[in-house]
Amino acid sequence: MLCLSKELLSNSNGMAQFQEVMRQQLESSMHVELEKLLSTAKGAGAEVSKKDFEGFRKLFHRFLQVKGPSVEWPKINRPPEDSIQPYDKIKAKGLPDNIADSLNKLVVVKLNGGLGTSMGCKGPKSLISVRNENTFLDLTVQQIEHLNKTYNADVPLVLMNSFNTDEDTKKILQKYTHHRVKIHTFNQSRYPRINKESLLPVAKDMGMTGENGDVWYPPGHGDIYASFYNSGLLEQLIAEGKEYIFVSNIDNLGATVDLYILNHLVSQPNGKRCEFIMEVTDKTRADVKGGTLIQYDGKLRLLEIAQVPKAHVDEFKSVTKFKIFNTNNLWISLSAIKRLQEQNAMDMEIIVNPKTIDGGLNVIQLETAVGAAIKCFDNALGINVPRSRFLPVKTTSDLLLVMSNLYSLDAGSLTMSEKREFPTTPHVKLGSSFTKVQEYITRFESIPDMLELDHLTVSGDVTFGKHVSLKGTVIIIANHGDRIDIPAGSMLENKIVSGNLRILDH
């Protein structure tokens, strides 16, 4: 398909017409296949799936229409001076007397559709314990409850689940019944993976078991707009007087409700209603592929690496020109979402995500990113926030950091410990033996003291006894076939450890 497509592109008007015919044929085939699938659906789920497939067809239609990078590089401009505000400037404005008024207009939405597969977990990632037996979800609930109690407010929590996480999450939600947080859920769409060659769904029926076990996918967090709207929850919240949602990844422990940003939003800067705020922060070397903000066609726009023409990728990664990246902490007007959704004006670039499923079949997933819609909202704004608002836990190396005494926990929020003299985050790299959470937990008898750590690298079969202290630069390398057991109580400061050391009970 791809090869044929390239050849076709190089030709003339007759060819263009041929292309159009082929596109229509592909769309017709897709429509037929989707109707077949729907005919296998059980009663209750059928209506939901029908709506999901409407969304999928729109996406597929656009996928067939659009080709190549979606931006013309020369038209990219630097964002206007005041379109990205420094956080300190926002903070300098202070807070109003009645914070509860602002809070009562707010809803917190956490993106909870992800499994922790990259960390070796089977269930929802938000149910991984990250601190003193608290899960991501526990911490989130604690944060919002603390806000509600402190300011006598009513900020609800909304979880966007996927078909992968909904059932397990709902079971867990029972334990928060007596917490002062209203919790709602809605589900992302369920879209069919399509064969890379035929561009037709791989699924045989609407089931999710057996041979249909990995034929479905949640279509990225850009789906939030449609699924939020379709769930009816958007209307319900507007009816309750809510005006804004604060959306963030549930595994970003720095994404707490910031009262200064909320106040800025509610205060309608420059006399205009700001409908969208994207929190951005300065790039480090680890972030050079992250999406950034640009001015394009007169609007503030998110530019992702996937949209960049090949010849300009290095320029995109360069920090001298694009200094900031998107944290995916977003503040969005509820009524604007409703308006744009009803006008069918939510425009997000398609991300074509190729995958190989278990049998070796090559498939693609059509996805969108929530931040890409920024250009559709009026008076969109970036706020350059401190790094502390971006504390993602994607690996066990990240998990070690947040579990350690580098951070203090208070009312569900983590802040860097005051005892840390240089408020930088140590560089921690745990090797492949630590990738899965269950292995990681087995290998650390307790979490080491890391208050004075700058750099930790661990490779190979290594275990840590209790009450280990790590300072400065610590490198521990067990060669293949060797094992190193770090004795309980060890203090390692600027040390390289290699060789073989076993500690056995006697």
Place this chain on the structure above:
Amino acid sequence: MSFVADLYRSSPNAGMAEFQEKLRLQHENSMHTELEKLLSTAKTPEAEISRKDFEGFKKLFHRFLQEKGPSVDWAKIQRPPEDSIQPYEKIKLKGLPADVASSLNKLAVLKLNGGLGTSMGCKGPKSLISVRNENTFLDLTVQQIEHLNKTYNADVPLVLMNSFNTDEDTKKILQKYTHHRVKIHTFNQSRYPRINKESLLPVATNMGLTGENEEAWYPPGHGDIYASFYNSGLLDKLIAEGKEYIFVSNIDNLGATVDLHILNHLMSQPNDKRCEFVMEVTDKTRADVKGGTLTQYDGKLRLLEIAQVPKAHVDEFKSVTKFKIFNTNNLWMSLPAIKRLHEKNAMDMEIIVNPKTLDGGLNVIQLETAVGAAMKSFDNALGINVPRSRFLPVKTTSDLLLVMSNLYSMNAGSLTMSPKREFPTTPHVKLGSSFTKVRDFLKRFESIPDMLELDHLTVSGDVTFGKQLTLKGTVIIIANHGDRIDIPAGAMLENKIVSGNLRILDH
């Protein structure tokens, strides 16, 4: 000595104080006698110089016997006043005058060149180590000043403070700069006798520097600059030539170039006062927590070194929340002020007691002083908080690897971080004990790797690097005892851990 120390620690009373005073007098008399004996063995031309050196030593010894314990009362230490430490950006904002040459012509550059490169396995002067494209520290220094003199049609001389360890070798090398547009002067630090830790008497048996006396002498730290500069006659000569200030720095600090904005600030007499002393300080990182810092004490700006801090407060001293800056040892001083203070015998510097063990196992001490400690003696002393780039010391081969690499660009003898470096931070480089000596280091690197995108490099054990390597991100190379790792030419290592055994041999 421990017996004497015990006496010092006991509670004072009249009788005991009198006894202590007698003991001190006895020590001083014994020292005087021994020094006279040594002088009697001196050859005629050097005798007068040595006599002056010993005068300085006796003063130091006298003060050493008088003082005890930390020299500061911790409760009296205060934060420096707001304007006593100026941000460099503020200095720079003032811009430069039209005639830069007028200011430059009042300046002399003085490099502390008394050190050997022993910690890097060298025998001769450290300043003769090649650090960049076959240029030595001294070459780079001369190039920098020549560039200034040509650019601004100025006459900034270079003064080298040598020690008895470096003077002869340095003078030989100076011949090659005959046709450079830099006047170069030298003077020697004092030569002081190491003293036995127990008897407090000199270890030396005669004035010679060979045989059993080879280790009997030491250069007494850079605080000696004031006395030896004065005694050499060069101070008066420079003043007579119209020079007003010297810029003093360690010769192995490659960031210590003449900064025109600081010079201009000095010349412009801030707040209508003649500033006699500027100390460049910069923000501490974890590697700098032991560095000296600035405090306000007895109404004057003062350098506080860790050696002066009472034991109970050392952790507080190291804490970065209270003491955020440290001394780079880049210092700008008024020449007439040095003359005035020296002639009044008013140069007050704390004694640093530096214990050492000689090759034969004998325990000795060296009495030293630090040049920056005199700050409190100068009028209107000022700190300037400069960028980290002005502190680029080369103390180890790890530092040497950094400055030899493409992380830095060189122009007219000055190194600046390459504009191609995206994140202008200095990578953390730690080479293991196999690389400590410069000649081992050079042998193990066939060429210097590309380090433009390096964050962290750790190398341990018997490792060699082929030509044209690229190191990016975090690279860790560990050869266990008995193993050897030869990194192949052309290898690109990005975020890699390398361990095991790999030999590459010619065939």
